[in-house]
Amino acid sequence: MKRIISIRSYGVKLGSTGNRFVITGKGVDKQTIPALDISEIILYGKAINITTSAILLAIKNQIPIFFMNRYGRPYSMISPIVASGTISTKRAQYSALNDRRGFELARAFIYGKMKNQERLLRLRANSERYDRAVQIRMYADNIAKLADSLLNIEYDGHYNETRAKIMRLEAEAARDNYWKGFALLLPDGFIFEKREHRHARDPVNILLNYGYGFLLTRVINAIIISGLDIHAGFLHADRAGRESLALDLIEEFRQPVVDITILKMLRLKELKRDEILEVDDSNNVRLSKGTLHKVINSLKERLEHRSDMYSIEDRIVEQARDVARFLRGEITEYKPFII
Amino acid sequence: MKRIISIRSYGVKLGSTGNRFVITGKGVDKQTIPALDISEIILYGKAINITTSAILLAIKNQIPIFFMNRYGRPYSMISPIVASGTISTKRAQYSALNDRRGFELARAFIYGKMKNQERLLRLRANSERYDRAVQIRMYADNIAKLADSLLNIEYDGHYNETRAKIMRLEAEAARDNYWKGFALLLPDGFIFEKREHRHARDPVNILLNYGYGFLLTRVINAIIISGLDIHAGFLHADRAGRESLALDLIEEFRQPVVDITILKMLRLKELKRDEILEVDDSNNVRLSKGTLHKVINSLKERLEHRSDMYSIEDRIVEQARDVARFLRGEITEYKPFII
Numbered sequence: 001m002k003r004i005i006s007i008r009s010y011g012v013k014l015g016s017t018g019n020r021f022v023i024t025g026k027g028v029d030k031q032t033i034p035a036l037d038i039s040e041i042i043l044y045g046k047a048i049n050i051t052t053s054a055i056l057l058a059i060k061n062q063i064p065i066f067f068m069n070r071y072g073r074p075y076s077m078i079s080p081i082v083a084s085g086t087i088s089t090k091r092a093q094y095s096a097l098n099d100r101r102g103f104e105l106a107r108a109f110i111y112g113k114m115k116n117q118e119r120l121l122r123l124r125a126n127s128e129r130y131d132r133a134v135q136i137r138m139y140a141d142n143i144a145k146l147a148d149s150l151l152n153i154e155y156d157g158h159y160n161e162t163r164a165k166i167m168r169l170e171a172e173a174a175r176d177n178y179w180k181g182f183a184l185l186l187p188d189g190f191i192f193e194k195r196e197h198r199h200a201r202d203p204v205n206i207l208l209n210y211g212y213g214f215l216l217t218r219v220i221n222a223i224i225i226s227g228l229d230i231h232a233g234f235l236h237a238d239r240a241g242r243e244s245l246a247l248d249l250i251e252e253f254r255q256p257v258v259d260i261t262i263l264k265m266l267r268l269k270e271l272k273r274d275e276i277l278e279v280d281d282s283n284n285v286r287l288s289k290g291t292l293h294k295v296i297n298s299l300k301e302r303l304e305h306r307s308d309m310y311s312i313e314d315r316i317v318e319q320a321r322d323v324a325r326f327l328r329g330e331i332t333e334y335k336p337f338i339i
Numbered sequence: 340m341k342r343i344i345s346i347r348s349y350g351v352k353l354g355s356t357g358n359r360f361v362i363t364g365k366g367v368d369k370q371t372i373p374a375l376d377i378s379e380i381i382l383y384g385k386a387i388n389i390t391t392s393a394i395l396l397a398i399k400n401q402i403p404i405f406f407m408n409r410y411g412r413p414y415s416m417i418s419p420i421v422a423s424g425t426i427s428t429k430r431a432q433y434s435a436l437n438d439r440r441g442f443e444l445a446r447a448f449i450y451g452k453m454k455n456q457e458r459l460l461r462l463r464a465n466s467e468r469y470d471r472a473v474q475i476r477m478y479a480d481n482i483a484k485l486a487d488s489l490l491n492i493e494y495d496g497h498y499n500e501t502r503a504k505i506m507r508l509e510a511e512a513a514r515d516n517y518w519k520g521f522a523l524l525l526p527d528g529f530i531f532e533k534r535e536h537r538h539a540r541d542p543v544n545i546l547l548n549y550g551y552g553f554l555l556t557r558v559i560n561a562i563i564i565s566g567l568d569i570h571a572g573f574l575h576a577d578r579a580g581r582e583s584l585a586l587d588l589i590e591e592f593r594q595p596v597v598d599i600t601i602l603k604m605l606r607l608k609e610l611k612r613d614e615i616l617e618v619d620d621s622n623n624v625r626l627s628k629g630t631l632h633k634v635i636n637s638l639k640e641r642l643e644h645r646s647d648m649y650s651i652e653d654r655i656v657e658q659a660r661d662v663a664r665f666l667r668g669e670i671t672e673y674k675p676f677i678i
Contacts, residue, residue, distance in 0.1 A: 013388065046392040049352065052406055053385040059415050067391055076398050076419050087436065087571045094433040097426065229568070232426045244426075 002039035006296050008289050013049040014041070016057045041065040042217060044072070044292065064224075066217045070286050071198055072210030074217050079224075089227035092327040093245075097232060098159040101327060105248070105334055106163055106235035107150060110170045112252030112336025114147040117178040119339050120255045124185050124263065132184055139181035146173045163235065182259065187266055189273050201285045203276040204262070207295065210287050211258035212250070214299055216243075218313065219250045222320035228327075249320060252336040257312060261302045262295070270294065312337075341378035345635050347628050352388040353380070355396045379556060380404040383411070383631065403563075405556045409625050410537055411549030413556055418563075428566035431666040432584075436571060437498040440666060444587070444673055445502055445574035446489060449509045451591030451675025453486040456517040458678050459594045463524050463602065471523055478520035485512045502574065521598065526605055528612050540624045542615040543601070546634065549626050550597035551589070553638055555582075557652065558589045561659035567666075588659060591675040596651060600641045601634070609633065651676075 005021060007014060012025035021038065023031040035057050043050070043065065050065070055078055058065050065078040096102045118140045125136040146169050153165050175194070183192040186204065196205045223230050223246055233244025235251070265271050271291060278288040287295070303313040310318070319337050326334040344360060346353060351364035360377065362370040374396050382389070382404065389404070394417055397404050404417040435441045457479045464475040485508050492504050514533070522531040525543065535544045562569050562585055572583025574590070604610050610630060617627040626634070642652040649657070658676050665673040 043391050046390070046395060048391045049388045050391070051385070052382050052387045052389070055406055055415060056385060056408075067394055069395075076394060076417060078415060078417050087433070090568070090571065091433040091436060094426070094430040097430060229429070232429065 003033070003037055004040045004042060004296065004300060005033065005038055006042045006044070006293070007048050008044040008292055010045075010047045011049075013051070014043075014054050015051040016054040019057065021054060021057065035061045035063065038063050040217060040221070042068060042214070042296075044068045045070065064217070064221055066220075068213055070280070070284055071200075072206075072213040072287065072292075074213060074220070077217075077220070089324045089328060090229050090232075092324075092329070093228055093232055096327050097234070100155050102234040103155045103159065103162055105323065105326065106166055107153065108334045108336045109235055109248050109251045110166055111147055111150050112338055113170070113254065114143050114150065114173050115336075115338045116252060116255035117173060118143040118147065120260060120263075121178065121181040121185075125181075128185070136181045136184055139177040142177045143173045146177075166235065182263075185263055185267075187269070190266060203271075203273065204266075206277060206285065206287055207262050207266075207271075207291075208258060210292065210295060211262055211299060212254060214296060215253060215257050216246060216250055218303065218316055219253065219320075220246045222317040223249065223323075225317060226320040226324045228320065228324055245323075249316075249323065252319070252338070253312070253316060256337070256339045257299065257302055261298050265294070265298055270298070342372070342376055343379045343381060343635065343639060344372065344377055345381045345383070345632070346387050347383040347631055349384070349386040350388075352390070353382075353393045354390040355393040358396065360393060360396065374400040374402065377402050379560070381407060381553070381556060381635075383407045384409065403556070403560055405559075407552055409619070409623055410539075411545075411552040411626065411631075413552060413559070416556075416559070428663045428667060429568050429571075431663075431668070432567055432571055435666050436573070439494050441573040442494045442498060442501055444662060444665065445505055446492065447673045447675045448574055448587050448590045449505050450486055450489050451677055452509070452593065453482050453489065453512050454675075454677045455591060455594035456512060457482040457486065459599055459602075460517065460520040460524075464520075467524070475520045475523055478516040481516045482512045485516075505574065521602075524602055524606075526608070529605060542610075542612065543605075545616060545624065545626055546601050546605075546610075546630075547597060549631065549634060550601055550638060551593065553635060554592060554596050555585060555589055557642065557655055558592065558659075559585045561656040562588065562662075564656060565659040565663045567659065567663055584662075588655075588662065591658070591677070592651070592655060595676070595678045596638065596641055600637050604633070604637055609637070 005014070005023070007023070009025060009028060012023060012028055015022045015024065017032070019035050021033045021035060038061070041058060041063060055065065058078065066074045067076040069075045121136050121140040121143070125133040125140070128136060150166065150169050153162060155162055179192070179195055186192055190204055191202065192204045195208070197209060200206050200209060220230055220243060228245060230243045230246045233248045236242065236244040236247040271294065275288060276291050277285050280286055304311050315337050322331065322334055325331045344353070344362070346362070348364060348367060351362060351367055354361045354363065356371070358374050360372045360374060362372070377400070380397060380402060394404065397417070398419045405413045406415040408414045460475050460479040460482070464472040464479070467475060489505065489508050492501060494501055518531070518534055525531055529543055530541065531543045534547070536548060539545050539548060559569055559582060567584060569582045569585045572587045575581065575583040575586040610633065614627060615630050616624050619625055643650050654676050661670065661673055664670045
């Protein structure tokens with residue numbers, strides 16, 4: 001199984017010698033790792049050095065390097081100037097913007113997300129006290145109904161209006177049902193009022209943000225491998241210039257990869273409430289280094305675990321390829337990944 | 340006028356503090372440069388360190404970072420995950436692949452290149468001895484005829500066949516005429532048998548390769564600013580995954596930017612024949628550090644020089660925008676840049 005190089009510590013240097021990466025720095029044991037063993041490099045924070053030879057080695061081995069901001073979200077990546085795949089896939093992608101294929105993909109992504117929200121709540125409700133379980137199942141039932149409504153949306157040629165309908169149902173499922181059910185599943189001592197992105201200061205939101213940021217690097221990767229353009233999305237189509245297609249495809253993987261893992265870690269007390277966060281020099285709240293490594297390792301395990309032939313990691317690539325196949329007309333339906 | 344940070348030396352480190360880049364390293368005077376003063380960062384070779392804070396600072400200021408291989412060609416760049424521009428331009432670009440618009444662009448790029456080849460030869464022939472001047476003007480005449488033939492190519496709906504015709508004329512102009520005339524313009528002591536890319540070991544080809552590599556970073560930049568995809572080209576369409584559109588657009592700028600500058604430097608003896616090249620640790624021939632800096636500075640001067648309102652640098656961006664406007668249907672004709 002390939003490894004991820006994930007570096008957070010101040011002053012650490014990532015270099016290379018021959019076909020190996022070399023990690024050095026004060027307070028760090030020197031590590032030498034063959035490039036063949038690495039799938040991805042993730043650099044968190046501001047004070048890490050990387051050499052041009054390490055960048056060249058990564059590019060030669062098609063290892064993406066992601067730079068993550070202090071919210072745990074990728075803000076940049078190093079890409080080879082030579083892109084993978086042919087332009088015919090991107091061409092199909094662009095021609096599908098605002099047509100029925102785009103609509104069907106947008107709906108499928110959110111349908112997958114809703115079904116996964118529903119299933120996560122039902123699954124976890126079983127281990128809850130009776131009254132709480134009833135309430136959680138009620139949220140799951142509501143989401144199931146919203147998923148049905150989603151399938152009833154017809155495409156009438158007005159792309160943006162139809163997309164807005166999908167987004168409204170999505171918001172209702174998430175805000176009014178899923179996250180309320182999710183809050184009930186948290187162990188005592190964790191308060192979760194609502195999902196917050198950038199300026200979250202509570203442990204659960206910050207854990208989710210880092211988790212989604214990590215997952216996003218995998219989704220971006222899968223999209224690039226499939227020859228698609230990460231910037232031309234179908235659901236998040238209005239966010240010009242954003243990594244819209246990655247934000248589309250991530251939807252069906254949020255619950256099965258991140259939420260389920262974070263919830264498990266909190267419920268099993270793998271993360272201790274007072275040790276999750278730390279305050280950096282600029283008084284920003286962020287994930288502590290120890291927690292970051294635990295979370296990334298757990299997410300990596302989750303991604304690589306094989307229940308049948310395929311790991312979820314394989315499935316992310318497979319789903320991205322299905323998006324490409326659907327756009328090129330090689331398959332007639334795109335089926336989202338559902339747990 | 341904004342500066343380029345161009346680093347070649349072994350062990351130099353590019354860091355940052357606040358809104359400034361900091362260059363340090365043994366044998367190098369520490370430099371601190373405000374990010375606002377920088378237009379581009381170019382890192383040559385293998386043993387340069389860059390910190391994640393410098394990368395973040397560059398991204399915040401939309402300063403691209405290019406990594407150049409030992410042939411002086413960009414092999415990678417750091418791009419923000421958020422792309423510039425909207426997807427409508429890329430969409431128009433993809434829909435134009437293999438149609439009349441693509442054909443017209445491909446022809447215009449090569450027409451511009453041929454006219455610039457012709458003009459450079461005619462201009463420089465004036466300062467040559469009579470018999471040599473006659474020969475150079477003959478090559479210029481031939482290129483002018485080939486440019487006329489180019490305009491006579493009709494688009495008959497067979498994209499690849501028509502493109503192959505353009506490429507044949509282009510090869511005839513370059514190989515059989517332009518480079519032969521160019522060789523006659525070189526000062527004594529420089530032998531130039533033919534254009535060579537990757538494995539060139541002679542000073543003139545190596546100088547041209549570095550020059551084109553540097554120019555390519557500017558063209559890539561202009562294309563990204565204009566919201567176009569560097570990978571979907573019209574002329575170099577068959578090179579899947581390459582930076583095809585950049586290779587298309589660079590054609591009309593090769594002579595006016597690089598050839599003219601290199602020729603001038605050689606003729607004015609700004610570059611001494613025995614000091615141009617050096618041999619690195621792996622026995623590869625490359626441009627010496629001193630020459631690299633001289634060449635980049637001269638090219639930069641050439642790009643920024645204003646003969647009328649616009650510098651050539653401005654014109655590269657303007658031409659890329661014209662490609663975008665033409666593809667979106669806002670202008671009906673694309674006119675190449677001709678000296």
